[in-house]
Amino acid sequence: MAAGTKVIKKPKRTLADQSFVVELVKGLGVTFKHFFKGLNQMRPGGPRPDVTNFNYEDGIATLQYPDEKRPYARRFRGVHRLTHRANGEPRCTACLMCSTACPAQCIWIKPAEFPVGHPSRGHERFPEEFVIDELRCIFCGFCVEACPVDAIRMDTGIHMTAIDDRGSFIFDKKKLMSIPSQDGDFVTSNDRPEPGDKNYGGITRLQGH
Amino acid sequence: MPTFKLDGKEIPFEKGETIIKAAHKQGIEIPHYCWHPGLSVAANCRMCLVEIEPAANQRAMMLDVLVWDEKKKDYVVSRKPKLQPACQMAAGDGMVVKSETSEHVALARKNVQEFLLLNHPVDCPICDQSGECKLQDYYMSEQATKKRMRDEPQHKPKGQVFGPTIVYDAERCIACTRCIRVCEEVIQDPMLDMRERGNLFEVITSPGRQVEGHYTMMVEWVCPVGALTTSHWRHKGRVWLLKGTQSVCPGCATGCNMWVDVDPRENTAFRNRPRENEAVNQYWMCDDGMLSYDRVYKHRMLHASVDGEKSSSAKAIEAAAQHISAHKGSLAVVLSAQRSVEENIAAVALAKAAGADLYITGKASWDGDKILRNSDQNPNRAGALKAAGVESLPSVDELVHKNHSAILVLGEDAEVANDVVARLRARVPSAPKVVVLATHEQRGAWLGVATVVVPITVWAETDGTFVNAKGVAQAFKRALAPRGDVVTGWEAIVKIAKASGLDTGYSKLSELREAAVSRGIEAAPLKKQDGVSPGTNTPRSTV
Numbered sequence: 001m002a003a004g005t006k007v008i009k010k011p012k013r014t015l016a017d018q019s020f021v022v023e024l025v026k027g028l029g030v031t032f033k034h035f036f037k038g039l040n041q042m043r044p045g046g047p048r049p050d051v052t053n054f055n056y057e058d059g060i061a062t063l064q065y066p067d068e069k070r071p072y073a074r075r076f077r078g079v080h081r082l083t084h085r086a087n088g089e090p091r092c093t094a095c096l097m098c099s100t101a102c103p104a105q106c107i108w109i110k111p112a113e114f115p116v117g118h119p120s121r122g123h124e125r126f127p128e129e130f131v132i133d134e135l136r137c138i139f140c141g142f143c144v145e146a147c148p149v150d151a152i153r154m155d156t157g158i159h160m161t162a163i164d165d166r167g168s169f170i171f172d173k174k175k176l177m178s179i180p181s182q183d184g185d186f187v188t189s190n191d192r193p194e195p196g197d198k199n200y201g202g203i204t205r206l207q208g209h
Numbered sequence: 210m211p212t213f214k215l216d217g218k219e220i221p222f223e224k225g226e227t228i229i230k231a232a233h234k235q236g237i238e239i240p241h242y243c244w245h246p247g248l249s250v251a252a253n254c255r256m257c258l259v260e261i262e263p264a265a266n267q268r269a270m271m272l273d274v275l276v277w278d279e280k281k282k283d284y285v286v287s288r289k290p291k292l293q294p295a296c297q298m299a300a301g302d303g304m305v306v307k308s309e310t311s312e313h314v315a316l317a318r319k320n321v322q323e324f325l326l327l328n329h330p331v332d333c334p335i336c337d338q339s340g341e342c343k344l345q346d347y348y349m350s351e352q353a354t355k356k357r358m359r360d361e362p363q364h365k366p367k368g369q370v371f372g373p374t375i376v377y378d379a380e381r382c383i384a385c386t387r388c389i390r391v392c393e394e395v396i397q398d399p400m401l402d403m404r405e406r407g408n409l410f411e412v413i414t415s416p417g418r419q420v421e422g423h424y425t426m427m428v429e430w431v432c433p434v435g436a437l438t439t440s441h442w443r444h445k446g447r448v449w450l451l452k453g454t455q456s457v458c459p460g461c462a463t464g465c466n467m468w469v470d471v472d473p474r475e476n477t478a479f480r481n482r483p484r485e486n487e488a489v490n491q492y493w494m495c496d497d498g499m500l501s502y503d504r505v506y507k508h509r510m511l512h513a514s515v516d517g518e519k520s521s522s523a524k525a526i527e528a529a530a531q532h533i534s535a536h537k538g539s540l541a542v543v544l545s546a547q548r549s550v551e552e553n554i555a556a557v558a559l560a561k562a563a564g565a566d567l568y569i570t571g572k573a574s575w576d577g578d579k580i581l582r583n584s585d586q587n588p589n590r591a592g593a594l595k596a597a598g599v600e601s602l603p604s605v606d607e608l609v610h611k612n613h614s615a616i617l618v619l620g621e622d623a624e625v626a627n628d629v630v631a632r633l634r635a636r637v638p639s640a641p642k643v644v645v646l647a648t649h650e651q652r653g654a655w656l657g658v659a660t661v662v663v664p665i666t667v668w669a670e671t672d673g674t675f676v677n678a679k680g681v682a683q684a685f686k687r688a689l690a691p692r693g694d695v696v697t698g699w700e701a702i703v704k705i706a707k708a709s710g711l712d713t714g715y716s717k718l719s720e721l722r723e724a725a726v727s728r729g730i731e732a733a734p735l736k737k738q739d740g741v742s743p744g745t746n747t748p749r750s751t752v
Binding site: 093094095096097100105111112113121122123124125148149 | 332333334335366367368369378443444445446447449450474
C-alpha cells in the first residue's frame, strides 16, 4: 500500500438497512406528517399562517388564487382616482401637468373657466373633461408626482383587471371621481381651503378693495 | 461702426442706440421685463442693470452698502459700483459693459427678481403664460431661492375683464407698463392707465373705456408675465404642448409675419403670434390676423361634391377634368388673390395649356388703417398678378358678359356679388359648368353655382409664398396635416390638368417655386428654427 493512502472502512449494514423497509416507513412518516398538517390547515377555520408572512412562517406556502389574494402594499400604484374637495367638486385645476408628464400620453383634459359669479372664477380653472385611457397607462405614477394640488392619486389599491370591452378602460371624470381610496375616502388628508373658509390664504380677497 | 464690449464680446451699434438694443440685435439677451424693442424706454423694472466700467481717466461711481459677513455674524460696510439700466444707457464707443460676468449684476438681478415675486400668487399651474413667462425664466436663471417673506402677500383683483379679448390679473402684474405704452405708442389709443404704486399697483382701463379696437391682442402680447391673457387662449391648453411654425398672415395685403402655434396631437391650430420682421410688421399684428388661426378648422370644406352630391376628391377631380376637356375652347380660369403664388402659377399654366381666359377674384376690401391693416383683404393680389405675368386682370364681374361654357375657380372667396351668380345660373340652358377649388363651406358666392367642388388646403396646410402690397415675397411653411379628403391646392390643379389631357409642365412644388423665381418672386429663406417639437420647442418670443 502506497504511503499517504487513506483507508475507509466499509460501513456495516444490517438486514433491516439492506431491505430499506424501515427507512421507507420513516420517510412516508414525514410525508404524511406534512400531509395531515396541511389537511388541518386547509379545513375551514384551520390554523393558516398569515398570507403576508408566508415566507417566514411554517405551513402551506400556496395561495389559493383567485379565492385568496395577497394584499398589496399601501404604496401600490393602482387605478387612478380624482380626489374631491369638501363640496364634492374635483380638486383638479386642469393645469395639464399630469398629461404633460405622462410618458404614455394617456391623460386628456379639457380645461374650463368657472362660470361668472363662482367664487373660484379668476383664481382657478377646472377640468370640464378628464379622461384616462387605463389600457394605455403604464402605472408609472408620474401623474401623481406631477400634480401640484394632490388631485390625482393611485392609492385605490385596485389592480386593473381584464374587462372584455376596450371602451370600459377609458375612465372619464365621473368614473375617476367615483373610485375611493383604499381607506374608502374620496378626499385626501391634505388641506385645501376654499375661498370663504377660515383657513383660506386669501385674507382680503373677498373683502374687496 | 462703433463698438462696445459686452462680457468681452464686441457689439457693434449705431449712434444713439442703447446697450440692450444693440445686444438684442446681436441675439444676446440682457434680462429685462419693461423694455421692448418696439416701445419707448420706461426703465422701471430694473432687471437689465449692468455694470459699466469707468473710462480710463475716471473713477467708478461707488455706493456704500452693508454686506452680511458670515464670520462676524454681522453686517459690515462695503462698497459696490453703481449699476446702470442697459435699456436706457446709450452705448458709447469702446465702452466696457459687464452683464453675465459681474457679481454685482447677478446680485442685483436676484434681488429684483425676489422683489417682483414677493406678492406674486405663484399660480403657475393655472396661468396661461407659464412656459413662456419671464418671471419663470429669470427665476430659474437668476434667482432660484425660496421665498423669504412670511407675511400674507398683497391680494388684488383677479380675472378682470378688460374687454372682449383681454382678461387682467392684477396679482400677477409686475408693473412694467408695457401694455400701457403699447396702447399709446402702437395702437395710438390710450385705453389703459395705471393707479397706485408699489404693491398696490394696478393697470386699469381708462375711464369709460374698455380694451377694444383692432389691436387689442397686442396688449396681451407685450405682457412679459401672465397678468394679461386673451379670452381666446385663456385656459385652452399649455404653451409647451404647441409647436410653432413660421407663417404669414393670410388676412390682408400687409402680410404680417407670424407663428402659427398648433397642437400636433390634435392637428389643430390654437393661436397666432407675431414674428419679428422690421421691414413688414415689426413686432405687431392686428386682432383679425391673431385670430385667423380658426380658419384652419372653422367651416372647412372637407368633402368634394359633384352636381350637388357628396363625392370623393378623386372622383371630383375626374368630373372637373371632364368638364374642362369638354369646354377647352371657352374655358375661363379665375385666379385667386387669396391663394399662394404656387397655386396661381399652376392655374396660369393650366389656362395657357387650355387657351383659357384669366380672371382674378378675391375678397372685398375692408377698413384699412395706417398701422398695419391694408384695405386689400387679400394677402397675394400682387403675387397672383405676377404669376400671370400681367399688370392687371379683369374682375369676375366681366364673366357675366362673356359666354364661357366652363369656369375653373381657384378658391371660393369671391368679390362676385350674388346677382352675378344669379345671372350666371340663369343662363339656362347654357349655364356654365363651374369647378370650384374651395377651402370653406360658408364663404363665397361661388359655391352657389358650383358644378364640381374640390376641397383644397388652407394656407397653414401647405408650403407657399405670398407677395404683399409692397411687393415683398414671403414664404410660409406647412404647420398642419391636411384634414379629411382635402387635396393640396397646387396638386389639385395639376391633377385636374393631367386628367383633362393638358400639360402644365409642373409635377412638384419645387418646380412651381422655380417658376416663381423666374417670374421675380423670390422669398427670403425661412430660418431653421421651425419644426422643432413641443416642450423644447415653441420658439419663444425674442422680446
